[in-house]
Amino acid sequence: MSDGAHRASAPRRRSALRGESGLHWRSALHWRSALRWETGLALVVVIIGIVGASVSPQFLTSNNLFNLGLSNGEIAIMTLPMTLIIISGEIDLSVASILGMSSALLGVLWSHHWPMLGIFFLVAVVGLAAGAVNGLLVTRFGLPSLAVTIGTLALYRGIATILLGPNTVANFPTTYTNLGVNAVPFTGNALTYSAALFIVLAVIFGVVLHATPFGRSLFAMGASAEAARFAGIRVKRIKTILFMVSGLVCSLAGVLWTFRLDTAVQNNGLGLELDVVAIVLLAGVSIFGGKGSIIGVVLAVLAFAGLQNALLLTNFNEEAAGIVTGALLLLSVFGRNAASLSGRLGKWLPERAGPAPGHPGADPSQIPPTGSTPP
């Protein structure tokens, strides 16, 4: 609920940040279309719940909700920093590799009889460092984050492979592996620790993104990094921090993953980056930056997890569930384009009269639907 309140205040601050009163109505339009998107997502989640429950009586049981959290907790956690990074106009494809590297490091150190607290500390430091490398290459060298993080995707996974080779480390202490497979007390056995952590982190990320100057600056730099820099926002530093936060959160996800499966292997979490990006885009976050909300991401996580789970219960080939993820992703972008198109048709005159958008091309929905619009 508090999330909703924060969102409500968001557009006003956004236009204030742009400092152009002429853009007020435009921000309001964005806000309305964003609201519609998230309402649509909420509807989808409800429909998945209803259909799932009618197809399988197990769907809405606490046992199944627990499984749902179990199989999606780490992915869900990684979507949060990804959301911030994409809103700021960058992307981090190395998330799953950082997860794998952390998992491998945890395994290696544990097999060398390190104390668990020392391991946690080192894994967190390595996660931060991995994010810092991404961030510094992107901000200080001026390299595109897409290319950098494809490189570090290979690099970090490669380091995981070097660390563990073909070996598997198992037999972690049950105190910790129980965290991976037990439910949080007093939640009716429905909530895994990873899901609980996701909820806590979602609230924190939501507050930071929607209710702090730091969060507002992410939208500003996503809309136009140049303009944000002139407005006094330390774009490079903030983006580096975002990549570091992403590294840290992904190393946490790596630890959770390792304990849940009680296994550290070099290919833990292989390919998850695509799931994470797909969820964030499904949430209505613009791939070009400057647009999105945490509540949307939470809903998208629910839709994603619910759909995968419902398919599983209906004996759909589990590995082919990617079809549904892909279709959802396509629907989300095409749906959004159609919405902005119809919105534009209705608002055609005011749009013509209004000033040109500050950064055309920064947002797919802002690109005029046809190149042949008469001047």
Place this chain on the structure above:
Amino acid sequence: MSRSERPPAAAGAGARRLTERAFRIRESGIIVVLIVFVAVTTSVQHRFLNTTNIQFILINTTVFALLALGETMVVISRNYDLSVGSVLGLSAYLSANLFGQHHGIPIVVVFLAGLGIGLACGLLNGIMVSAGRVPSLVVTLATLYIFRGVDILIVGGKEVVASSLPGAFLNIPRATVIGIPDLAIVIAAVIGIGAYYLRSFRSGRELYAIGSNPDAARLAGIPVGRRVFVAFTVSGAIAGVAGVLWAAQYGTIDSTAGTGYELQVVSAVVVGGVAIFGGSGSAVGAALGALLLNTISSALYVLGISPFWDQAIWGFLLILAITVDRFIAVRLAVALRLRGARGE
């Protein structure tokens, strides 16, 4: 001759020469790295430069170099095709499976089938990107999942095994002329044609223009949508053919064929000097990038370094390549500005 008499066209030609020289430097850079790598490896382990190993490297490179050609067209136009691995997998299974279903089917027909499957996938990508005006990263990320999912639904737990494939088909990657694999020669010719097209044909040049600045290209009257559409269609078709070659090379095809190739192909293209944000690079460079990455994998193996180092080194090289590109681009921009200032 006073400076003012210098026609602006000459300055433009000069700038173009400078840009072309930078390109050449970038490509010869890869060749130098390749030569150094081969020389060092050979001096440590003489076995590296024997015929079998060279043939092995060339054959392994063909599929990647072919995929890199299609990807180059797409990346030059400031787009991405992440679905190539899935298209390859789908085409590999469906086309190779034809041998089991229709005994005595001509190999040409199987290649045409692979081409058709790839073409269909590429058309789908192209329509959504150019007509739907959706960023290609998102579209091809989605179709990466969808094509792979369709593949998994069709294949299930089955697989095509080498014994069900005709010997002539399996021999395609193994036939050689004076020690050089036939296939490598054919692929080199195809890449040569592709490079020539991109460099010298109007529609090829227009892909560079689109990648440099899509809005300016549109204003200049370039049919951006159509060009991008064709680039995706060609990339899909190439991935389809690459799938058939993959099947001939490995013989055993299940639903995981080509998984993760998209990132390897993008790596090869970027290491080969194609700018990740479009507008520059060449098909030959991309093929050299694929050759370099495969040579490195093979060298590590020959040197007795665990193949587990492969990926880390690939990643490091990729980052190095984009850093070098950035450096060259900045230097080039400065040089062009200076030259422009002198020309006035």
